[in-house]
Structures are given as C-alpha cells and as structure tokens.
Amino acid sequence: MTKELLLEKTSLIVEKLMNLGGADYDSDKSLTESAIKSGLIARDFGIEEWDWPQGVGLYGLNKLQQFNGKEAYLEFFGNWFETNLEKGLPAANVNTTAPFLPLVDLLDLFGNPVYEDLCKKRADWLMKELPKTKENGFEHVTSAIGNRNAAARHEGQLWVDTLFMAVLFLNKMGHKYNRKDWIAESVHQVLLHIKYLYDKKTGLFYHGWSFLENGNFGEIFWCRGNSWFTFGIVDFIEAFHGHMEEGLKQYLEDTFKAQVNGLVALQSEDGLWHTVLDDKSSYVEVSGSAAIATGILKGIRLGILDDSYKESAEKAIEAVCRNIDSDGTVLNVSAGTGIGMDAKHYKDILIAPMAYGQSLALVALCEALEA
Numbered sequence: 001m002t003k004e005l006l007l008e009k010t011s012l013i014v015e016k017l018m019n020l021g022g023a024d025y026d027s028d029k030s031l032t033e034s035a036i037k038s039g040l041i042a043r044d045f046g047i048e049e050w051d052w053p054q055g056v057g058l059y060g061l062n063k064l065q066q067f068n069g070k071e072a073y074l075e076f077f078g079n080w081f082e083t084n085l086e087k088g089l090p091a092a093n094v095n096t097t098a099p100f101l102p103l104v105d106l107l108d109l110f111g112n113p114v115y116e117d118l119c120k121k122r123a124d125w126l127m128k129e130l131p132k133t134k135e136n137g138f139e140h141v142t143s144a145i146g147n148r149n150a151a152a153r154h155e156g157q158l159w160v161d162t163l164f165m166a167v168l169f170l171n172k173m174g175h176k177y178n179r180k181d182w183i184a185e186s187v188h189q190v191l192l193h194i195k196y197l198y199d200k201k202t203g204l205f206y207h208g209w210s211f212l213e214n215g216n217f218g219e220i221f222w223c224r225g226n227s228w229f230t231f232g233i234v235d236f237i238e239a240f241h242g243h244m245e246e247g248l249k250q251y252l253e254d255t256f257k258a259q260v261n262g263l264v265a266l267q268s269e270d271g272l273w274h275t276v277l278d279d280k281s282s283y284v285e286v287s288g289s290a291a292i293a294t295g296i297l298k299g300i301r302l303g304i305l306d307d308s309y310k311e312s313a314e315k316a317i318e319a320v321c322r323n324i325d326s327d328g329t330v331l332n333v334s335a336g337t338g339i340g341m342d343a344k345h346y347k348d349i350l351i352a353p354m355a356y357g358q359s360l361a362l363v364a365l366c367e368a369l370e371a
Helices: 003-018 033-037 052-068 074-087 100-110 113-128 161-176 180-197 223-238 246-266 286-301 307-322 343-347 355-370
Strands: 157-159 208-210
Touching (some): 003 307, 003 355, 052 074, 052 100, 052 355, 180 208, 180 223, 223 286, 286 307
Antiparallel strands (some): 157 208
C-alpha cells in the first residue's frame, strides 16, 4: 500500500464519518425484540447521538487529528459536544462513557472548564455509582432502547466491550490528573476481564462472563469483541508512558501476544477475520479486522511484537482498503452486537455503515501510515 493511496482512503473515510447524520433514541421506541437482536437500533447509526458508536467515531477522528499534528477537526468536535450538551446527555452507563475518551485528549485544546468537570464527574461515577459485579467488576450497563434517560442493567455481567468503552477513559483520566485510585481501578478492571474472558487454549477472548450463571454464555470468539482488547490494551499500556510496573507490563504484553498469535492463525485468505473468529461460515467483518490490524501494527511500533507480524497486518490493511467504497463508506461492518448463546446470533447481525466502522478503519490507516 502506497502512502498516497492510504492518504486518499483516509480522506474519503473521514468525510463520510463527519457527514453520517443520524437518528435519536426516540426512533427506537417501537422496536421489536428481533430487530434489536439483529442490531437494528436507529440510535446507533450516524454520528450525531451521544453513545458508544459515536464515541468510537470521535476517537478515530481524534487519532487522525493527532496524526496530522493540526487542529483540523476542532470545530467539528466543538459543535458535536455543544450540540449534545444543549440536548442533554443520556443516562450514565458504560456505553455513554465512550465519548469521554476522546474528550480527555481535547480538554487542553478546548480550555473549557465545563468539559473538564464533566470528565471528572464521569470518572467519579464509574468508581462510585456504576453497578458492580462480584469482585468489583464494572457491570456492563448499557443505554435503554428508546429512552435516553434510562439505562439497561446486565446484572452480574462482564463484557469485553467495557475495556474500551470505559476502562481506557478511567486510565487516561488517572494519568492526566495524577489520580492513583483511578489508575489502580483501571488496572483492576483489565486484570479482572482477562481473568474471566481469556481462553487459555486459544489465546482469544470470549464476549462476556456471567457471575450469575458462572459461564461465558455461548463461549463465542467474536471478532470485534476480541479487537477491543487487541488495540485497546496497547493504548492502555502506552498511557503509562513507560512507567508501568514491570511485572504488570510483562503480564499484559504476554496476554496480548498470545491473543495476536491466536488471531493470526485464524486470519482469512482475503486478509480479514470472520465475525465468529473460528467459524469460516460466518461473514468476514471489517471493523473488528481493522482494529486487530491497528493493535498488531501499534504493537510492532512500540516494540511489543517483532516484524514477523507485519505480513499479517499489511494483508489486513489491504483488505480494509478494498472495503472502502468510492464515497468513503466502510463496507461489511456489523451492527451493534449483544451477547449471544450461539454462533448464529453473531452471524445474523446485520451489516450496515456505522460510525465505529469508519473510525476503526481510520485508525488502522493512520497506524499503517506510521509504520
């Protein structure tokens, strides 16, 4: 992949991302259970609403802004946050914490004490008010369908998604404000999620764990779920700026390497990964594949992985680029995915353009440009 082609694809993606439009919570008030299971939640589509798909979308845009070393999208960010504040933020939960992750990086650029106060309050909320599982895990509380002022409990459940949606934010806030309690809790959450979601035989991660059932639901190795760890854990380690305790660092890096080895072995011939990683009859999925490629490339850049992994990452980047339409739409992205009890659940999730699909492809191409 030439630098020129990567830059061309990046420009297409970002323009589409910022112009995705979107629907709000009210559009979902009459959704059927089958529509919800398939991922047909209007709130999740577009870039305008305050929830996890948009939060991941902003994360990617912020990464591009940092890569370019300019404040090219600051006006967009400002309008986005102001519009949502005027509307009123939805109920606090794990997923609505996602937009705070890019906001932490933007605080100094904005110089707005209101934003700083919001970030501090959300970090404090995670510590004190978010429902906890046994062993003080972050229960994966999500947004209620069709009601922005309510949250949906998943009692006693840990989801791998939580690591990206909430734990990275808490860790970054701890470092920014020298809050050792926030940093310590973020470390605890990472270790707890590894303890209950990591499969020692494959190196892969299950989607979730239930303390009520003492099990990993359908024991499915979901592509995007695994990718939240693949590139999220490298971001987590990087946030310590070389000051992570050596034993902890070795443990996290070893877990990351084991997962990457498992993923590389399951990469499809076309360079992507199947939405159910070990099920070749499931469709290949671009958002998770892009995030996996990002984690591998960043792992190489930071010296965690050696150059032998480049071939796999480059193959994935080429495949991601083939899935960028002429108008910048990132194709073959699965919609929001709840935990399922069998592979069919994941295979039946609909495919549609999503803000996080644009974002995760964008981050992957930025990392490829740095390689």
